[in-house]
Amino acid sequence: MGFPRFIHINQATSVPAAVVVDAKIVAEEIDKLFPSCKIDIRPPFRYEEKMIEHAKIADIKQPFEKQPNQERDNMTMMTIPLYDGFVMQKMFAEMIPIEELSLDHIHIILTTLLTCTFSEDDWRYHGRAVICGTPSIISITGIIEAPAKPREFYLAQLDGMAADNGSLKKKFAGRFIDYNDENKITAASINYALQVIFFFITSGEPFCNHKDCRLFNAHWQEDLIHTIEKRTLCNHHRNLAKNL
C-alpha cells in the first residue's frame, strides 16, 4: 500500500470547555515521525446537529439497526450521549471532497462527541477513543471515558463512596485521565492519531502488543498513561515509520 501524502486534522470544537486538545501539538508530533507527509490543521468538522442525532444510541444493549426509532434523546441510562462511531464515519465520509478520498489522504477528525461501537461478543456498545477509517475519528471524550479506570476505583464507587465522586477522583488522581487535563488528553490524542496512521500503512493493523509502544491498545487508563509517559514507539514500529 502506498504511503499517504497528506494528513488533515480537524480540530475539535471548544465546547464543552473541559474537553480540550491541542491539535497543533498533535500535528507537530506526527510531523516528527512522518516528515514526508504534509499535515494541515483544519477548523472543526462541520455537520448538522440533526444529522448527528441519527447516530445517537438510546439503548446500549441493541445494535444500531435495532435502536428504537423515536425518543432517541430519551436516555435514561447514560449521562453522556453516545454516538455510533461507524454511522458517524459514514456520514462524515460523504462530506469529504471527492479529490480527498484517495488513499493519499488521511483525515483525522477530533471530536468531543463520545463515539462507541457495538460488540457482538457481549452484545452491547462500548465507548471508543478512536475509529479508524475514512475519516478516522478521535473522540477526546472517549479518551476520558472509554479506557477503564483502576478496578479499585469502581469498587470504591460500589462501596458507597460514589456520593462523593470528587474525593474519589482525588484519591485516584494520576491513575486516570480526567476532564480539563489538556496535556494528557493531547498526549493520548497523539497515540490515537498514530494508530490511525499505522492503520493505513499496515493495511489495518493499528495496534501493538508492546506495553511501552504508543500503539498499544490500552483498555485501562493506567496502561494509556504508561504509554503517554514512555512517549515512544517500539523498535518494530519505529523502523516501520523510518523506512517509509
Ligand SMILES: [Zn+2]
Ligand atoms: Zn509497537
